[in-house]
Amino acid sequence: MTVPLVWYVFLALILFTIGLVVIVSRHNLIYTLMGVELILNGANINFIAFARALGGKYPIAGNIFSIFVIVLAAAEAAVALAIVLHVFGHFGSVRPEDPNMLRE
Amino acid sequence: MDWHTFTTVDFAWMLAIPALPLAAFVIQIFFGRWLPRKGDWVPTTAMGFALVLAVGFFLKAMGIFDPTLYIQSSNPPPGETGLSLAWLFGNAPSGAPNIVFSVLFDNLTAVMLVVVTGVSFLVHVYSIGYMEGDKRYGRFFAYLALFSFSMLGLVLSGNLLFLMVFWELVGLTSYLLIGFWFEKPSAAHAGFKAFITTRIGDVGMLLGFLIIFKHFQTLDIVTIFQKLGETTGDFQHWPGWVTAAGLLVFCGAVGKSAQFPLHIWLPDAMEGPTPVSALIHAATMVAAGVYLVGRFYLFFSPSALLVIAMVGSFTALFAAVIGVCQWDIKRVLAYSTVSQLGYMIAALGCGAYSAGLMHLMTHAWFKAGLFLQSGSVIIGMHHEQDMRHMGGLRKKMPITFWTMLICTLALCGIPLFAGFYSKDAIIAGAMHAAAHGGPALWLWYFPAIALVVAAGLTSFYMFRLIFLTFYGEPRSEHAEHAHETPWTMTVPLMVLAALALFSASPWIFNGDVLGHHLWFPHVVAHPEKVEAGRLVVEKAAEEHGVLPLVMSILVALGGIFLAWAFYYKKWLSAEEWARKMGWFYKAVYNKFYVDEFVMKFIVRPVVFHWNVACAAFDKYVIDGIVNAVGRGGVEASEGSGWFDKYVIDGIVNAVGFTVQVFGGIARLFQTGFLDQYLAFTAAAIALGAVLFFFFL
Numbered sequence: 001m002t003v004p005l006v007w008y009v010f011l012a013l014i015l016f017t018i019g020l021v022v023i024v025s026r027h028n029l030i031y032t033l034m035g036v037e038l039i040l041n042g043a044n045i046n047f048i049a050f051a052r053a054l055g056g057k058y059p060i061a062g063n064i065f066s067i068f069v070i071v072l073a074a075a076e077a078a079v080a081l082a083i084v085l086h087v088f089g090h091f092g093s094v095r096p097e098d099p100n101m102l103r104e
Numbered sequence: 105m106d107w108h109t110f111t112t113v114d115f116a117w118m119l120a121i122p123a124l125p126l127a128a129f130v131i132q133i134f135f136g137r138w139l140p141r142k143g144d145w146v147p148t149t150a151m152g153f154a155l156v157l158a159v160g161f162f163l164k165a166m167g168i169f170d171p172t173l174y175i176q177s178s179n180p181p182p183g184e185t186g187l188s189l190a191w192l193f194g195n196a197p198s199g200a201p202n203i204v205f206s207v208l209f210d211n212l213t214a215v216m217l218v219v220v221t222g223v224s225f226l227v228h229v230y231s232i233g234y235m236e237g238d239k240r241y242g243r244f245f246a247y248l249a250l251f252s253f254s255m256l257g258l259v260l261s262g263n264l265l266f267l268m269v270f271w272e273l274v275g276l277t278s279y280l281l282i283g284f285w286f287e288k289p290s291a292a293h294a295g296f297k298a299f300i301t302t303r304i305g306d307v308g309m310l311l312g313f314l315i316i317f318k319h320f321q322t323l324d325i326v327t328i329f330q331k332l333g334e335t336t337g338d339f340q341h342w343p344g345w346v347t348a349a350g351l352l353v354f355c356g357a358v359g360k361s362a363q364f365p366l367h368i369w370l371p372d373a374m375e376g377p378t379p380v381s382a383l384i385h386a387a388t389m390v391a392a393g394v395y396l397v398g399r400f401y402l403f404f405s406p407s408a409l410l411v412i413a414m415v416g417s418f419t420a421l422f423a424a425v426i427g428v429c430q431w432d433i434k435r436v437l438a439y440s441t442v443s444q445l446g447y448m449i450a451a452l453g454c455g456a457y458s459a460g461l462m463h464l465m466t467h468a469w470f471k472a473g474l475f476l477q478s479g480s481v482i483i484g485m486h487h488e489q490d491m492r493h494m495g496g497l498r499k500k501m502p503i504t505f506w507t508m509l510i511c512t513l514a515l516c517g518i519p520l521f522a523g524f525y526s527k528d529a530i531i532a533g534a535m536h537a538a539a540h541g542g543p544a545l546w547l548w549y550f551p552a553i554a555l556v557v558a559a560g561l562t563s564f565y566m567f568r569l570i571f572l573t574f575y576g577e578p579r580s581e582h583a584e585h586a587h588e589t590p591w592t593m594t595v596p597l598m599v600l601a602a603l604a605l606f607s608a609s610p611w612i613f614n615g616d617v618l619g620h621h622l623w624f625p626h627v628v629a630h631p632e633k634v635e636a637g638r639l640v641v642e643k644a645a646e647e648h649g650v651l652p653l654v655m656s657i658l659v660a661l662g663g664i665f666l667a668w669a670f671y672y673k674k675w676l677s678a679e680e681w682a683r684k685m686g687w688f689y690k691a692v693y694n695k696f697y698v699d700e701f702v703m704k705f706i707v708r709p710v711v712f713h714w715n716v717a718c719a720a721f722d723k724y725v726i727d728g729i730v731n732a733v734g735r736g737g738v739e740a741s742e743g744s745g746w747f748d749k750y751v752i753d754g755i756v757n758a759v760g761f762t763v764q765v766f767g768g769i770a771r772l773f774q775t776g777f778l779d780q781y782l783a784f785t786a787a788a789i790a791l792g793a794v795l796f797f798f799f800l
Binding site: 023024025027097 | 780783
């Protein structure tokens with residue numbers, strides 16, 4: 001027996017929603033980054049599930065997209081963590097509303 | 105009608121006669137001040153050439169010697185174009201009024217051309233001496249040339265429109281020359297008076313022309329006369345409008361030829377320089393009215409001719425009476441001119457056609473001469489014109505005296521002098537008309553009596569002038585030191601005196617002392633043979649009967665004798681007679697109060713009412729318009745202000761307010777918090793998804 005596609009889509013939706021809620025509800029850049037990772041993973045599950053279910057001429061394309069996204073997410077996490085470290089070093093805080101010098 | 109007497113070349117040369125002074129005028133008015141001698145020789149030479157041409161055509165007309173040659177026109181007969189010198193709307197479609205400048209050349213024109221160019225040339229020469237040192241010397245010659253052009257054009261026009269145009273041009277130049285010394289208020293005023301008074305007659309003339317045009321649908325004089333013959337048929341039944349048109353055209357002549365009651369401008373016109381008086385107000389322009397009557401002779405019904413005879417003879421007598429009491433030498437001559445013009449008009453009215461026009465010619469010579477001689481006297485007297493200050497000039501100005509005596513004898517109608525032949529013919533014609541009558545028989549006695557009496561008065565006032573001016577003792581400083589004038593002035597005097605002797609009858613050559621074989625009636629004949637119009641009134645006798653001959657000589661000699669008795673021998677005292685005359689003398693001395701009458705009952709009321717009307721117009725119409733415009737401006741700007749305030753500003757404010765409201769709404773979402781943005785985005789997408797799935 002195979003797992004139906006809808007389950008995967010719901011799993012992706014749940015991951016996406018958890019990530020979104022984390023970003024919106026926690027005023028902390030670290031949490032924000034983790035929420036972004038969850039959203040990206042939700043998207044990856046969608047890619048793979050639809051690639052598996054629908055096939056097409058190149059079914060491997062969904063897997064390749066997921067690998068690209070994982071790589072990009074790693075790079076983005078590295079850059080973003082570096083920025084967060086610098087922000088913390090500068091402002092003494094990782095709250096996203098604290099770096100507001102451009103407002104003035 | 106013979107179209108082949110003159111060729112195209114002839115007509116071109118005819119056009120050259122008025123073109124020469126026109127060219128001279130243009131050169132003189134624009135470049136005269138830079139020419140040597142201020143250009144006085146340009147118009148003079150041009151007039152000399154014009155005179156040569158005019159004499160050539162005159163001799164040609166004499167050579168044809170056909171009294172039926174009443175009308176020659178350059179207008180082509182239907183179907184031919186060869187002779188047309190049309191230059192305006194030359195190729196008008198048939199049926200449309202063909203407005204062309206056509207040359208009308210007949211024997212009358214030939215004579216008029218010689219008279220105009222001759223007098224004009226002599227006056228040009230004379231002016232070189234008379235106007236010397238004047239500050240507008242050059243312009244004077246330009247005006248003279250313009251006048252000559254207009255007058256020659258008037259004589260040559262064969263078209264009513266152009267006749268009218270030149271007629272007015274002549275009036276304009278008359279105005280310019282009367283007011284030539286416009287620094288003098290009296291000269292400027294005299295110019296106005298002449299212009300406006302003649303204009304009153306011109307209005308009548310214009311109306312007459314319009315009636316003619318209405319009925320004949322053409323402005324060409326030749327065609328009009330042809331059609332007139334068809335209209336009036338056997339001349340027993342004159343349509344009323346022909347009489348009306350004739351009398352209205354005659355109004356123009358009344359104005360221009362200074363007939364009563366429009367004569368008042370001519371004596372005042374003496375304010376102009378004396379050569380102008382000689383040229384315009386004695387010889388040519390004032391004769392234009394007589395020429396007009398002669399030209400339109402076929403148009404005058406018997407009743408119209410009666411009116412013409414009455415007006416003319418009354419003017420002749422009236423002006424002669426006034427002339428007796430004038431002291432200004434030029435004014436005496438002016439009233440004499442009015443009187444002689446009355447003779448001409450009366451002669452035409454009485455049917456003595458060629459006598460009237462012959463008097464026009466002879467009068468032009470001797471009256472131009474008289475004016476020029478009076479100008480010579482005025483120059484010799486250092487611009488003194490009052491005869492009471494003259495006297496004894498005979499020895500000091502011999503040439504002026506002798507030539508003036510000749511011209512005076514001609515004017516008085518003494519045998520052997522030119523004026524005799526024409527004046528005698530006029531009196532003979534008037535007596536013939538009285539004897540044979542027309543309609544209203546007894547009225548025809550008036551011209552005969554008036555003209556004979558006026559002839560006596562003429563010789564009286566002229567010899568009064570001669571005795572007062574040239575005889576007796578000098579009565580002032582200037583008269584003591586008077587001197588003869590330079591040759592440019594005396595030579596024209598001598599030429600004119602010669603013409604005053606021989607122009608009517610060259611008796612010294614052919615011995616025709618009594619004038620039985622005058623050339624003039626052969627050249628300009630009563631137009632009875634013209635196909636267009638048969639005999640209008642019975643042609644007056646142009647042979648000199650014994651009675652008119654004796655009477656005219658007797659009254660002339662009687663007038664001279666009276667003047668001799670009054671002013672030379674002093675047997676009779678002029679002052680005493682004036683006292684005896686009482687109120688009558690006073691009335692005559694004041695020119696019968698015509699000027700005052702016109703001033704009081706016509707000019708003043710008209711001017712007064714006109715001023716009132718103008719003031720009312722100013723107050724209610726002009727001011728009303730100005731106020732209305734102002735009030736309109738205020739109203740409009742109030743409206744505009746309201747519009748600005750409530751509409752334009754309203755739109756601007758509304759836009760701003762709307763933007764503010766929406767901006768306020770948009771500001772709610774611009775919190776600056778990243779998580780909130782994300783939440784809004786998610787909510788919006790969720791909302792969109794819900795709408796998409798459940799409502800679409």
